[in-house]
Amino acid sequence: MRVDVQQLLDNLDLFGCIQCGKCTGGCPVSLTTVLNVRFLIYETLMDALPDIEHAEELWDCTCCFTCVERCPKDVRPADLIIGLRGQLVEAGKIPPTIGDALMGIFRQGNPLGFARDDRFGWAKGLDVKLIEEGAENLLFTCCSSAYDVRAQIATRALVRALQAAGVDFGSLGTEETCCGNEVRRVGEVAMFEEMLVAEGKPLFESTGAQRIITTSPHCYNTFKNEYGLEGMEVVHYSQAVAKLLEEGKLTFSGRLEKKVTYHDPCFLGKQNGIFDEPREVIRAIPGVEFVEMDRIRERSLCCEGGGGRMWFEGTNSEERLAFQRVHEAVGTGAEILAVACPFCMSMLEDAVKVQGLEEQLKVMDIMELVVGAL
Amino acid sequence: MGSDKPAALVIGGGIAGIQAALDIADAGFPVYLVEREPSVGGRMSQLDKTFPTLDCSSCILTPKMVSVGQHPGINLMTYSEVVSVEGEPGAFRVVVRKKPRYVDEDKCTGCGLCAQACRMHGRIVDTFNQGLGKRSPIYCPFPQAVPLIYTIDPEVCLFLSRGKCGNTFLCKDACIADAIDFEQKEKLIELEVASIVVATGFDLIDPKTKPEFGYGVYPNVLTGLEFERLSSASGPTAGKIVLDGKEPQDVVFIHCVGSRDSHTGVPYCSRICCMYSAKHAHLVRDRLPNARITVFYMDVRAFGKGYEEFYDRVKHERVMYRRGEPSEVYKRGDRLIVRAEDTLLRRTVEVEADLVVLATAVVPRADMEAFAGMVDLARTPDGFFQEMHPKIRPVESSRAGVFLAGCCQSPKDIPDTVAQAKAAASSAMVILSNTARPRA
Numbered sequence: 001m002r003v004d005v006q007q008l009l010d011n012l013d014l015f016g017c018i019q020c021g022k023c024t025g026g027c028p029v030s031l032t033t034v035l036n037v038r039f040l041i042y043e044t045l046m047d048a049l050p051d052i053e054h055a056e057e058l059w060d061c062t063c064c065f066t067c068v069e070r071c072p073k074d075v076r077p078a079d080l081i082i083g084l085r086g087q088l089v090e091a092g093k094i095p096p097t098i099g100d101a102l103m104g105i106f107r108q109g110n111p112l113g114f115a116r117d118d119r120f121g122w123a124k125g126l127d128v129k130l131i132e133e134g135a136e137n138l139l140f141t142c143c144s145s146a147y148d149v150r151a152q153i154a155t156r157a158l159v160r161a162l163q164a165a166g167v168d169f170g171s172l173g174t175e176e177t178c179c180g181n182e183v184r185r186v187g188e189v190a191m192f193e194e195m196l197v198a199e200g201k202p203l204f205e206s207t208g209a210q211r212i213i214t215t216s217p218h219c220y221n222t223f224k225n226e227y228g229l230e231g232m233e234v235v236h237y238s239q240a241v242a243k244l245l246e247e248g249k250l251t252f253s254g255r256l257e258k259k260v261t262y263h264d265p266c267f268l269g270k271q272n273g274i275f276d277e278p279r280e281v282i283r284a285i286p287g288v289e290f291v292e293m294d295r296i297r298e299r300s301l302c303c304e305g306g307g308g309r310m311w312f313e314g315t316n317s318e319e320r321l322a323f324q325r326v327h328e329a330v331g332t333g334a335e336i337l338a339v340a341c342p343f344c345m346s347m348l349e350d351a352v353k354v355q356g357l358e359e360q361l362k363v364m365d366i367m368e369l370v371v372g373a374l
Numbered sequence: 375m376g377s378d379k380p381a382a383l384v385i386g387g388g389i390a391g392i393q394a395a396l397d398i399a400d401a402g403f404p405v406y407l408v409e410r411e412p413s414v415g416g417r418m419s420q421l422d423k424t425f426p427t428l429d430c431s432s433c434i435l436t437p438k439m440v441s442v443g444q445h446p447g448i449n450l451m452t453y454s455e456v457v458s459v460e461g462e463p464g465a466f467r468v469v470v471r472k473k474p475r476y477v478d479e480d481k482c483t484g485c486g487l488c489a490q491a492c493r494m495h496g497r498i499v500d501t502f503n504q505g506l507g508k509r510s511p512i513y514c515p516f517p518q519a520v521p522l523i524y525t526i527d528p529e530v531c532l533f534l535s536r537g538k539c540g541n542t543f544l545c546k547d548a549c550i551a552d553a554i555d556f557e558q559k560e561k562l563i564e565l566e567v568a569s570i571v572v573a574t575g576f577d578l579i580d581p582k583t584k585p586e587f588g589y590g591v592y593p594n595v596l597t598g599l600e601f602e603r604l605s606s607a608s609g610p611t612a613g614k615i616v617l618d619g620k621e622p623q624d625v626v627f628i629h630c631v632g633s634r635d636s637h638t639g640v641p642y643c644s645r646i647c648c649m650y651s652a653k654h655a656h657l658v659r660d661r662l663p664n665a666r667i668t669v670f671y672m673d674v675r676a677f678g679k680g681y682e683e684f685y686d687r688v689k690h691e692r693v694m695y696r697r698g699e700p701s702e703v704y705k706r707g708d709r710l711i712v713r714a715e716d717t718l719l720r721r722t723v724e725v726e727a728d729l730v731v732l733a734t735a736v737v738p739r740a741d742m743e744a745f746a747g748m749v750d751l752a753r754t755p756d757g758f759f760q761e762m763h764p765k766i767r768p769v770e771s772s773r774a775g776v777f778l779a780g781c782c783q784s785p786k787d788i789p790d791t792v793a794q795a796k797a798a799a800s801s802a803m804v805i806l807s808n809t810a811r812p813r814a
Contacts, residue, residue, distance in 0.1 A: 018634075020672040021715035026586065026701025030715065030722040039720055070586060070701055072635035294705045298585040 001053040001091055008044055008083050016073040017041045023067035023077040028302040032316045033060045037067055037077040044080060053093050058084055060314050063185040063307025064266035069298075085187030098186055101311040106191065109177035110143040111311060120173040122152045126159050131170035131207045137162075137240075138209035138232075139169045140223070142216035143178050144310075144342035150349065151342040154365030155215055158237050161370050162213075165250040167240075169213065175203065179214075181222035181267070186308035201227050213240045217268035217341045218306065224272070236268055238340045238366060242277035245284045254373040255287035261334035262290070262366075263325065263348065264300035265341035278340045281366050285373045291332045301325050305343030322351035330360050337363045377404045377447070380568035380809040382802050383468055384408070385456050388416020389788060390780025390795040391573035392438050397799035398571075399447035403806045406565055407442055408470055409452045413519035414439050416575055417781075420502065420599060422606035422613070424788060425653040426684030432608065436518045443520040453525060457562070459570065459749045463775030464809040468565045474558035476526035476534065477512070481553035484522035488512045491548035493540060498530050500610070504600040507610030512545050512554075516608060524553075568809040569775045569802040572759065573795065574745060576781035579632040579640060579735040587631065587732055588703040592710060593618070595703060595730045598650055605657045615661045615729075622729035625658050626712045627651045627669040628700050632735035634672070640735040642756055645785045647733035648675045652685050654731060655693040667693045668725055670700050670714055678787060696723075703730055736785035749776065758784050769798045777801045 008014070017038075024030045024038040035057040043049045052058060058081055067077040088094055094102075101111035108116045122141065131138050139162070145155040162169055180196035204212060204227075211233035214220040224234040244250040260282055268274045275297045283290050295301045304314065304321050314320075326348055329337040337352075339345045349363040379402065384395045387409030395407040407414070418424075419439075421431035442448050454472045461467045477488075489495060489510040500507040502515040511531040514524050526534060526545075533539035533556065546554045581589035581597055589595045594617050596604065607613040615621060629651055633644040648671070655667050674695070676685040689695060700714035710727045738757035739745070746753055752760040752772035759778050762770040769777045777798035780791040 018672060019717060020630075021698035021717040022701050024701075024715035024717075024722055025698055025713055027722070031713075031724070036715070036720060038715060038717065066701070070637075072630075072637065072699070074636045299588065299702055299704060 001051055001088070001093060003049045003052055003084065003087060005044055005047050005049065007087070008080065012076065012079050012083060014041050014045055014075060014080065017045065017075045018073055020072065022070050022072060023075075026066045026070050028062065028064060028066065028321055029060045029304070029314070032319045032321075033057050033314065035060045037061070037081060040080055040084070041075065041077060052084055052088065056095070056315050058088070059095055059098070059308065059312045061307050062266070062302050062304050062309050064302040065271050066266070066302070069270050082185055082187050086189055087187070089187040094186070095312050098308055098311045102183065102186070102188055102191065105178045105180075105183060106195075110147060111178060111182070112143055112147050114147045116174055119146050119176055120171065122146050122155050123159070123171065126156060128159060129170045130173045131209060133170060134208060135168050135170035136210050137167060137169035138204065138207050138212045139171050140179070140212050140214045140219055141171065141176065142214070142219050142342050144346065145215035146176070148342060148346065151345060154342065154345065154367050157365065157367035157371040158215060161241060161244075161250060161367055161374065164374055165244040167244070170209070172203070179219040179222050181218040182306070182308050182310070184222065184226065185306070197227055201229060204229060204232060211235055213237055215342065217265040217272070218343065221267045221271060236274060236340070238268070238278040238281055239274065241367070241370065242280045245281065252284070252286050252373045256285050256369055256373045257287040258336050259289045259291060259334045260336045260338050260369065261293055261329050261332050262338045263293075263303065263329070263344055264297060265339070265344050266300065266302050266306060268340060269297060269300055278338070278366055281370060282338055285369055287373070288369070291334055293328045293332055295328065301328070303344045303347040305347040310343055310346070320347075320351060322347040323355055326351045326355055326357055326361060330357055335360070335362065336369065337361055338366050338369060339363060340366050379403050380464070380806050381406060381566070382569050382571065382806060383456075383466070383565060383567040384571045384573060386416070386573035386575055386780070386782070387411070387414030387442070387452065388573060388575045388780060389418045389435060389438070390575070390791045391416070391571065392442050393792050393795035394571040394573060394779050394799040394802070395442055395448050396438065396445065397796055398803055398806070399445050401803055403447070403803065405448045406470075406567065407448055407450050408454050408456055409450075410455045411515065412453050412475070412523070412525040413515050413521070414442060414450070414452060415516070415518070415520070418788060419516060419518070420504070420602055422602050422609070423653060423657065425649040426678070426680040428653070428656070432518055439518065439520040450521070451563070452521060457748070463805050464568045466567045466570060466775065468567055468570075470563045470565060472561040472563055474560050475523065476528070476531075476554065476556055476558050477524050478553045478555050479521065479523050481551045482523045483551050484514060484524065485550070486514065486524070487548040487550065488524055488545035488554065489514070491544040493544060494530065494532060498527065503603045503610050504597070506600060506603050569777070569805040571777050571779055571795075571798045571802050572749065572751070572771065572782055573779040573798070574739055574782040576736045576785065577739050579638060579737045581631060581732050581734050583638050584631055586702045587628065587700070587730070588710075589732060592703065592705065592730075594622070594710060594728055595732065597732050597734045598647065598654065601654055601731045605654070605661070613661075615658060617729060620728070621662055622665060624666045624725070624727045625668070625729045625731070626725055626727040627655060627667075627731045627733065628712070629669070629671045629733050630699060631732040635735070638735065640737060642785070643675065644736040645675070646736065646787050649678070649681055649684070649787065651731070651733050652676075652688045656688050656691060659691045659693065669693060669695050670698055670712070671695060672697070672699050678789065736781060739782070749773065751776065756784075758782060769794060769801050775805055
């Protein structure tokens with residue numbers, strides 16, 4: 001498939017690239033796959049791109065945006081990968097599993113293949129009101145948080161904490177549709193802009209809520225930075241809960257005598273600079289001994305769950321970064337690896353199982369820890 | 375000074391200010407040289423060797439420092455700061471604040487018994503050694519200091535900061551010259567000068583603004599200036615390159631840390647890092663013949679006289695230059711890993727290291743804005759002082775009669791700094807020559 005180079009050059013600002021290699025040098029998958037974004041930029045500039053139809057490695061990018069954060073010349077290397085994916089999407093040349101996910105969103109509002117009518121099932125027995133009744137906060141549940149059985153535990157824990165703190169919140173229920181953060185990143189820009197943002201933005205703004213609390217850093221990222229929401233604050237649940245703790249609205253009566261470490265989600269940490277709030281939440285739990293891994297905050301290691309990788313194995317599933325990550329967590333002596341993202345939860349929990357570390361390490365959402373000590 | 379000729383003021387006692395002061399004074403005009411630190415010498419006094427000739431920095435600087443200290447035409451005002459500048463070319467009125475040293479400058483012999491005796495001896499972070507060593511609250515920054523006089527740091531002296539120091543002042547007891555004077559107060563001194571040279575130098579960017587390199591997390595990630603102190607014979611290890619008692623076997627240098635970077639507000643090239651990193655690599659090879667030395671670079675800019683030749687020489691000393699700006703430093707076991715794409719191999723590599731040296735960007739002094747406001751000097755968007763024309767009026771500042779020398783105008787190496795200082799001195803002397811004698 002011939003790449004439309006002119007389209008890329010018109011839409012992206014690649015000319016300032018000095019080929020320093022900082023992007024590829026920091027790319028979490030560059031050690032394990034042949035993806036080299038620095039070289040892709042050069043090939044694009046020189047109009048020397050090969051046929052990309054079978055360049056499966058283009059789908060390896062997790063959109064962690066380390067390259068974007070570190071590029072000294074504001075080139076935004078990951079946007080080139082997204083642009084190339086966009087041309088593949090246009091041509092219908094995408095991995096079938098990603099195609100299935102997009103079709104699921106188109107038909108039922110989620111990439112997981114579940115029915116829209118079941119979307120609010122997670123709230124069963126929790127007395128969560130619908131936002132149409134009016135509420136200060138709109139609780140937006142990521143598709144994973146709503147449907148994935150493991151992630152639902154974290155969602156329910158968050159709800160219990162919000163209720164314990166007396167927070168006024170409501171849900172869109174079955175009207176809730178995928179945020180589209182990953183849709184945008186697999187290159188399906190039309191679906192993202194013309195369907196998900198075009199319908200989602202007015203829907204959110206019509207609820208009258210002052211703020212959206214998201215259960216995923218991915219939803220948080222796109223709502224905050226790409227939806228252009230007016231009159232609505234967007235917060236990740238770790239921010240909301242840290243504030244409740246600080247204001248004394250959420251207090252603990254129990255303890256959690258565990259050694260805990262924390263994994264920074266790329267869409268929360270690197271991309272949006274939220275490093276402290278999840279740590280504040282963990283540290284506030286009585287009895288917890290908090291320890292840090294080596295690669296944290298701006299140097300955190302990606303779990304490989306973003307950018308569509310939840311729907312695509314990647315070209316090298318033998319050496320998943322999540323494997324390294326759980327070993328690093330075990331190395332700290334922690335019994336619990338805390339996460340603040342449903343994708344990180346899934347990737348890291350799988351890694352714990354595959355690496356046979358279930359006896360040593362549990363992956364838990366920060367809200368599970370909080371609720372355990374309420 | 376007793377001269378009937380008009381005087382010049384030089385602000386800043388680094389190599390630029392020293393050179394400008396010496397030239398003006400040698401021409402017969404009186405000079406006030408104001409330096410805010412206890413000694414002249416500036417950044418150059420912190421360096422070990424200088425590129426590309428490998429002259430010992432102290433050996434070529436110290437004679438000039440001694441000259442400004444002894445020159446009959448130079449009134450050296452150390453531990454002093456300019457606080458206001460009024461007037462116009464030929465007739466500036468300047469106020470200088472002379473900070474109390476709490477040591478009588480006429481009595482102190484620089485013997486150092488006071489520092490040895492102090493209760494807090496060896497407990498204060500030594501800023502001259504970039505924090506790699508410790509000193510006393512009463513200190514002389516380095517052995518070649520001019521003037522060779524001790525100073526009490528009021529922030530950390532127990533008596534001056536808390537009002538109490540045991541039952542007796544150990545420094546006072548130890549001083550055989552009776553020089554300690556806790557009653558000293560700051561003084562405001564008014565000067566009349568005809569022209570001014572500003573030579574206030576530079577700072578280095580805080581490497582924590584590039585958190586990916588782990589500075590402040592790993593004790594074996596150092597800045598270039600810290601490495602200078604580590605390799606300097608007058609430094610805390612007497613020139614031995616050792617960390618935590620061990621000689622590093624794998625040393626990695628990283629160019630352009632913060633420079634040429636739109637994120638840090640330093641879009642420019644700092645101009646000295648390529649060459650000082652090459653010099654550092656040479657120094658490692660000199661002290662540690664078996665070390666593996668890697669220099670990660672984006673472009674090597676060896677533009678000065680003898681520079682490309684020096685770069686060639688260092689490469690022949692088995693220093694591996696790898697093209698690629700590292701993206702991250704992390705730990706594996708007890709060793710550091712520098713992760714980078716070797717862009718020529720087109721492959722991401724993890725290079726093990728037990729010492730990583732960051733070539734941090736040259737940035738304007740932290741108090742540049744306040745100083746610019748006080749003297750009324752314009753600055754370029756990069757924060758440095760603006761010259762009147764980038765090509766044909768390179769040392770004139772935006773205020774008539776005030777001239778620029780050294781890194782306060784833009785990053786530059788020592789040869790360019792000295793050349794600009796001499797140019798600024800020359801410009802200042804044009805005004806001095808055209809100024810009538812001040813009224814007696």
